[in-house]
Amino acid sequence: MTALASTASDVGDIAWAARFVVVLPALAALAGAVVPRASRTAISALGVGGALAALLAALTELAGTGGGGVGGVALLGPAPTGAGTIELSLRADRLSAVVAVMVCVVALAVQVYSVAYQCDDRRYRSFASVVSLFTAAMLIVVQADDLLLLLIGWEVMGLCSYLLIGHDSERSAARHAAVKAFLVTRTGDIGFVLGIVTLLAAAGTSSISRLLRPETLEQLSTAQVTAASLLLIAGVVGKSAQLPLQTWLPDAMEGPTPVSALIHAATMVAAGGYVMARLLPVLAEAPAARAVLAVIASASMLAAALAALAQSDLKRVLAWSTISQVAYLLAGIAVAPHSLGAAPAVMQLLSHAAFKSLLFLCAGALAYRVHTTAMGRVPSGGPSLAGSWARSPMVSVLLTLGLAALAGIPPLSGFWSKEAVLGAAEATALDGGVDGAGSLVWAGWLVLLVGLVTGFVTAAYATRAWLLVVPSPADVPAERSGGDLVTDDSPPAALLPSPPRRDPLLHLPVPPAMSWTLLALAVPTVLAGLLLIGPVVPGEIHLSSVTGALATTLALAGVAAAGAAEHLAGQRLSGRPGVAGAAGRPASAVRGDPVLVLPPRVRAWCAGGFGFDALHRALVVRPTASLARTVTVGDHDVVDAYPRAGAVVARWLGAALRLTQTGRTTGYLGALAVGAVVVALAGVGLR
Amino acid sequence: MHLWPALLLACVLVAAGLYGVLARRNAVLVLIGLELLLNAANLLLVTFDAAYADRLHSGQVMTLFVVTVAAAEVGVALAVVLLLFRRRGDVDLLTARDLGEPRDGSTGVEVSR
Numbered sequence A: 001m002t003a004l005a006s007t008a009s010d011v012g013d014i015a016w017a018a019r020f021v022v023v024l025p026a027l028a029a030l031a032g033a034v035v036p037r038a039s040r041t042a043i044s045a046l047g048v049g050g051a052l053a054a055l056l057a058a059l060t061e062l063a064g065t066g067g068g069g070v071g072g073v074a075l076l077g078p079a080p081t082g083a084g085t086i087e088l089s090l091r092a093d094r095l096s097a098v099v100a101v102m103v104c105v106v107a108l109a110v111q112v113y114s115v116a117y118q119c120d121d122r123r124y125r126s127f128a129s130v131v132s133l134f135t136a137a138m139l140i141v142v143q144a145d146d147l148l149l150l151l152i153g154w155e156v157m158g159l160c161s162y163l164l165i166g167h168d169s170e171r172s173a174a175r176h177a178a179v180k181a182f183l184v185t186r187t188g189d190i191g192f193v194l195g196i197v198t199l200l201a202a203a204g205t206s207s208i209s210r211l212l213r214p215e216t217l218e219q220l221s222t223a224q225v226t227a228a229s230l231l232l233i234a235g236v237v238g239k240s241a242q243l244p245l246q247t248w249l250p251d252a253m254e255g256p257t258p259v260s261a262l263i264h265a266a267t268m269v270a271a272g273g274y275v276m277a278r279l280l281p282v283l284a285e286a287p288a289a290r291a292v293l294a295v296i297a298s299a300s301m302l303a304a305a306l307a308a309l310a311q312s313d314l315k316r317v318l319a320w321s322t323i324s325q326v327a328y329l330l331a332g333i334a335v336a337p338h339s340l341g342a343a344p345a346v347m348q349l350l351s352h353a354a355f356k357s358l359l360f361l362c363a364g365a366l367a368y369r370v371h372t373t374a375m376g377r378v379p380s381g382g383p384s385l386a387g388s389w390a391r392s393p394m395v396s397v398l399l400t401l402g403l404a405a406l407a408g409i410p411p412l413s414g415f416w417s418k419e420a421v422l423g424a425a426e427a428t429a430l431d432g433g434v435d436g437a438g439s440l441v442w443a444g445w446l447v448l449l450v451g452l453v454t455g456f457v458t459a460a461y462a463t464r465a466w467l468l469v470v471p472s473p474a475d476v477p478a479e480r481s482g483g484d485l486v487t488d489d490s491p492p493a494a495l496l497p498s499p500p501r502r503d504p505l506l507h508l509p510v511p512p513a514m515s516w517t518l519l520a521l522a523v524p525t526v527l528a529g530l531l532l533i534g535p536v537v538p539g540e541i542h543l544s545s546v547t548g549a550l551a552t553t554l555a556l557a558g559v560a561a562a563g564a565a566e567h568l569a570g571q572r573l574s575g576r577p578g579v580a581g582a583a584g585r586p587a588s589a590v591r592g593d594p595v596l597v598l599p600p601r602v603r604a605w606c607a608g609g610f611g612f613d614a615l616h617r618a619l620v621v622r623p624t625a626s627l628a629r630t631v632t633v634g635d636h637d638v639v640d641a642y643p644r645a646g647a648v649v650a651r652w653l654g655a656a657l658r659l660t661q662t663g664r665t666t667g668y669l670g671a672l673a674v675g676a677v678v679v680a681l682a683g684v685g686l687r
Numbered sequence B: 001m002h003l004w005p006a007l008l009l010a011c012v013l014v015a016a017g018l019y020g021v022l023a024r025r026n027a028v029l030v031l032i033g034l035e036l037l038l039n040a041a042n043l044l045l046v047t048f049d050a051a052y053a054d055r056l057h058s059g060q061v062m063t064l065f066v067v068t069v070a071a072a073e074v075g076v077a078l079a080v081v082l083l084l085f086r087r088r089g090d091v092d093l094l095t096a097r098d099l100g101e102p103r104d105g106s107t108g109v110e111v112s113r
Helices: A008-032 A041-067 A092-116 A124-143 A148-167 A172-203 A214-219 A222-239 A248-254 A259-265 A268-278 A278-282 A285-308 A314-335 A341-372 A394-408 A413-437 A438-469 A512-532 A546-576 A598-605 A612-639 A641-658 A665-685 B005-024 B027-052 B058-088
Strands: A068-072 A091-093
Touching: A008 A041, A008 A091, A008 A092, A008 A124, A041 A091, A041 A092, A041 A124, A091 A092, A091 A124, A091 A413, A091 B058, A092 A268, A092 A341, A092 A512, A092 A665, A124 A148, A124 A268, A124 A546, A124 A612, A148 A222, A148 A259, A148 A268, A172 A222, A172 A394, A214 A278, A214 A285, A222 A278, A222 A598, A248 A268, A248 A285, A248 A314, A259 A314, A268 A278, A268 A314, A268 A341, A268 A512, A268 A598, A278 A598, A285 A314, A285 A438, A285 A598, A285 A612, A314 A341, A314 A413, A341 A394, A341 A413, A341 A512, A394 A546, A394 B027, A413 A438, A413 A512, A413 A546, A413 A612, A438 A546, A512 A612, A612 B027, A641 B005, A665 B005, B005 B027
Parallel strands: none
Antiparallel strands: A068 A091
16 A cells, blocks of 8 residues: 555554554443453543543654554444455544544543442443443544445444444433434434445545645546535535534433533534535535535524524533534534645634533533523523533633633634644635636635624523533522522512522532543633644634724624623523512622523524424434334234234134044044045055 | 955954954954954055065055054053943943934033032
């Protein structure tokens, strides 16, 4: 096989590093299945050790791929088939090394974190080993130099997501969410498999290195490339939870919080964007497919941000924000000019992984004692995250950092990556004709405008989440903690059952395994922007001061709008009897949920995910269910009728035969004698 | 040597045996009828063995087999008859019909349950 560009001595080291990156977590997963279930230390040591070893291997790979990369690293050896040989090889280059490091960092963080977080989990062994397997599958996708190997990793991830989302299988909501995630992503995977088959048939090779060579791409017709790209995009839409297949992701919050961090930051959702970045040269030949991707990503970006604005649960806010942020990533791929390549998207992938894993793990740390992720005031008076500052200031600060990065506040990582995507969109919009992407000018404008608007909404929902979670309602008596925040048009506070008394357990410190993980993840969240401007990311980043200033202004406007909305909502609430007057506080002390300024119908529509669940039910679930019923009826009344008829005939024959069983021995003997005569005559006659 | 006396004797034995099997109600007499049938067959085997001067004497060998099997069969059959007598007090085959299908049309499966 060919080495892309590298000195001969390095190639071997990089190849071994790439092999170790894939194999070590897989081995940890395998070993995790045989350790004694009782020894939690051994189980967590295996999980953490596997991720740590893979991280070291990935760092070696990253250090070695400075001058280029190497393709065709043999992993399982070639698999001969009837129609040709499939190499099943790996690839080590800048892109795979950077993403592998990111995956290993998040996996390590999740493993360390869940040592403390899952301490009460009776099935911790299967949890740790499935997380290792999930990591291994993602790393196969990242390192694969073969479309079929990539598909294997892709499908194993689907399985692992099913197992982990349904980890708390005692709860029916978790089981349903797991099945939903599996079925919805599988729907997209149909397109993904067909897309890979199309590429295989058209290019005649399953090797990604050979497929991406210009001379191979020139052989493909536009129709072939467009069809393959559109089919691959279908799979990516499923895995990365873009419109219209996004419904599984908010429901997947039923899984344990570390799993959400893993799925959202490093593995499943990011895999779709990574595959698009890897196959960008193929996509570049199909402007129609890129336009479709740009439209899907723009719609997902804005819709998911609006949905996040109306959620009442912190984890669901984060889930919708993932859809929105991954849409930025895919939009960056859709409109990236040839000169920039996948760099803006990869940058968004990395910074999103950093701040989203931090956010999820912070949410888990805050919910660790409260046992809920509801924000603000829960209508039934149940527990909520409100007032986290008083309980755990450090986690609150880190959550604030993560939300600020999500909102794109300048020095943090989210700002730089979002700027990279918007800069790429601007480059395509302003001078897209220069490098042959002229037909994408409108897509560039679309992504740029929607991206700016979404930045505003993102800042607004991040601020709202912060207002509903972090501030300590200091001006309230202790037993009314959290009572000031009203999330909906609930009855006045005086009529509500009084919130539970402060539980001393709530004020225990966060376990060190969790707090140190959070601190470690805060570093890339803050500094990723500085690291990524270096030569780490393949390709170039195009930053524009106009777009940057505009985006920052809009983000700050979003923060201000959320604050103003909170004040406005508070004023509206204080106008009601029994809310502020009863406690004798000034009206300005009453704070309301900022989203209350929106009309209730819009709010409900956004919170419910724009009715996509109902649409899926009408378009897919009901026809499938009725088809299944038809098949059942056909099976029961047509196919099964023949065996049943056999049974009926046998019963009739048995009833006829029973008539001869008289119990009269003489009769039997007579029949025997007659039979003997008949046989004798037949023997004589036939002779 | 003429065959006909032996064949005639065999015919008489078969006739008597069949009469005993089909017409008698006493189980022991039915068994005796069966023995007559078997011995008619034995007589024919020996007769034709002699008539055809079979070098291997397969007719005689066969007869020995039949005698042996008949002895075993009689042992089992007399044991059954003895048990029948102990249970019922008689050995009348017309009344001993417990193993037949019930006359009333029920399946009989329920009875055994």
